[in-house]
Amino acid sequence: MSENVAIIGTGHSKFGTRKDVNVAELCWESIKPAFESAGVEPKDIDYFVVGTAGMWSSEAAVPALIAEYAGLEPKGSMRAEAACATGSAAIRVGYTTIKSELADLVLVLGVEKMQESPSSTVIELIGRFGSYFWEFENFGLTFPGYYAMYGTAYMIKYGATEEDFAKVAVKNHYYGAKNPYAQFQREITVETVLKSPYIAWPFKLYDCSPITDGSACVILASEEKVKELGVEEKVWILGQGTGTGTANLSKRKDFTSLPSVVHAAEIAYKIAGIDKDDPVKYLDGADVHDCFTAAEIIAYEDLNFCRRGEGMKLVREEQTYIGGRIPVNIDGGLKAKGHPIGATGVSQAIEAYKQLLQKAEPGRQADIVKGRWLAHNVGGTGHYAYVTVYGLEKR
Amino acid sequence: MEQKKSIEEFGFPLVVDEKSGALQWLDVRELNIRYTISIENIKPFYEGLRQGKLLTTRCKKCNELYFPPQKDCYKCFSSDMEWIELKREGTLETLTVIFVRPPSFSMYDPYTVAVAKLDDGPKILAWLKGDPRKIRPGQRVRVEIGRRKEGYMMYELVPLG
Ligand SMILES: [Zn+2]
Numbered sequence: 179m180s181e182n183v184a185i186i187g188t189g190h191s192k193f194g195t196r197k198d199v200n201v202a203e204l205c206w207e208s209i210k211p212a213f214e215s216a217g218v219e220p221k222d223i224d225y226f227v228v229g230t231a232g233m234w235s236s237e238a239a240v241p242a243l244i245a246e247y248a249g250l251e252p253k254g255s256m257r258a259e260a261a262c263a264t265g266s267a268a269i270r271v272g273y274t275t276i277k278s279e280l281a282d283l284v285l286v287l288g289v290e291k292m293q294e295s296p297s298s299t300v301i302e303l304i305g306r307f308g309s310y311f312w313e314f315e316n317f318g319l320t321f322p323g324y325y326a327m328y329g330t331a332y333m334i335k336y337g338a339t340e341e342d343f344a345k346v347a348v349k350n351h352y353y354g355a356k357n358p359y360a361q362f363q364r365e366i367t368v369e370t371v372l373k374s375p376y377i378a379w380p381f382k383l384y385d386c387s388p389i390t391d392g393s394a395c396v397i398l399a400s401e402e403k404v405k406e407l408g409v410e411e412k413v414w415i416l417g418q419g420t421g422t423g424t425a426n427l428s429k430r431k432d433f434t435s436l437p438s439v440v441h442a443a444e445i446a447y448k449i450a451g452i453d454k455d456d457p458v459k460y461l462d463g464a465d466v467h468d469c470f471t472a473a474e475i476i477a478y479e480d481l482n483f484c485r486r487g488e489g490m491k492l493v494r495e496e497q498t499y500i501g502g503r504i505p506v507n508i509d510g511g512l513k514a515k516g517h518p519i520g521a522t523g524v525s526q527a528i529e530a531y532k533q534l535l536q537k538a539e540p541g542r543q544a545d546i547v548k549g550r551w552l553a554h555n556v557g558g559t560g561h562y563a564y565v566t567v568y569g570l571e572k573r
Numbered sequence: 574m575e576q577k578k579s580i581e582e583f584g585f586p587l588v589v590d591e592k593s594g595a596l597q598w599l600d601v602r603e604l605n606i607r608y609t610i611s612i613e614n615i616k617p618f619y620e621g622l623r624q625g626k627l628l629t630t631r632c633k634k635c636n637e638l639y640f641p642p643q644k645d646c647y648k649c650f651s652s653d654m655e656w657i658e659l660k661r662e663g664t665l666e667t668l669t670v671i672f673v674r675p676p677s678f679s680m681y682d683p684y685t686v687a688v689a690k691l692d693d694g695p696k697i698l699a700w701l702k703g704d705p706r707k708i709r710p711g712q713r714v715r716v717e718i719g720r721r722k723e724g725y726m727m728y729e730l731v732p733l734g
Contacts, residue, residue, distance in 0.1 A: 197595040301673060302675040311610055312641050317684075317686050317698060317699060318677070320673065322669075323671045327687075327688060329669075330669060378670065379670040426641065433667045
């Protein structure tokens, strides 16, 4: 377990409604630039992983699909799934494969083509990411509904308002407008959010991340491979922590924190050499899982960017914009960039790579001083948690 | 319908996406999924509901209480469980109102899903009856057995006082 792992190439498709391509073509949109930026070819890859939750799209065997379409046959592969943290789970497989010295070069692809099914079908399927039998079958919880119960509890406990939640969406749209890969490249106001129809009270349409088609791809390399290839532009995986939560929400201790995230963050901070009592001191920014606006506020607290109950203050004081205490989701987040389930975690890794190497588009480049970026990717409602720290300098 | 028309017109099940103008193949195959789920080991739970009772399992060896009921105790590895009745009162912890429903719940008006902590300890997630706007933090609730539109019995939360 001594091998360091780096991201040496990245590729990102345009996120959004992608009726213009099929699943394989959408994959290639991110695979091709990943190969080009890494300076490697399909034949160089030792192993590949595809993160895709599937169900809503026609092709289930995506690893085989891209083995054929991207010339990766007969290399080994697997499909990884961890609900909305699927992309990070795929990175996990690539990272651990290299760390255990079973491969030197791994391609990690995250893809989802959710709009191959009507949105009603997606709502039906995505509501099943918790306890199917006890909480969906008889009570019809939807994905916004799960998180809305956290939003409600947070409002009751700390006095947050729907307006506080709305401000998260406003920030993420502000940066989404500057990201050419984002699904929604337009700014919105607090009023836009507050006037939008309720989806699951207290969440309205603009509190929710959209249904998205998209793919994202990274190429991971061992330290030895980095040296051999003479790669100059790279970002290291400094540490990753993982966590799992109970299937039933009724088994949760409270509804203002996700213990799986707290657990994952503690591990990630420890491995990355970050003081868990003051992680902000070590980070230039973060991408957190804002599937719903309140989830971003809870993420600040679970990651210890601030004390309990103070997440909404960070939002009110605009401390998570560039120039604030810690910039968060300055790629638009899931909210404005879009949330193609399997691609999201990989897209977060790409954002870490772009930010740290100062390749972000004008108006959304953070100051890189500390050389570290955090990605927080949650599956279901804290059913899965992945916290990953990326850095310019290896440990 | 759309599919049949396009097959007659083009010879293939094609449709042009309205927004992008991109040509789509309308899948000819349809899949309906309906699971068959074993409740063999929690039968008394349903017998209890029929009698208006909320039953659950407790480990005879270590006394751990499980709700929803389960067959096995992970604390002491025993599967020797007893069925006990839970007092059907508790305090509301959180709620949401589901406006955009899954298609399989389309026959219902927007419904309130809530979590209550029962006085006996476990939490329960269920639909909450009544006007959610009248609910206040710390609201006391009672678990009652209602009938669903589909005709079957299911537990629900009813505000007290
Ligand atoms: Zn026991």
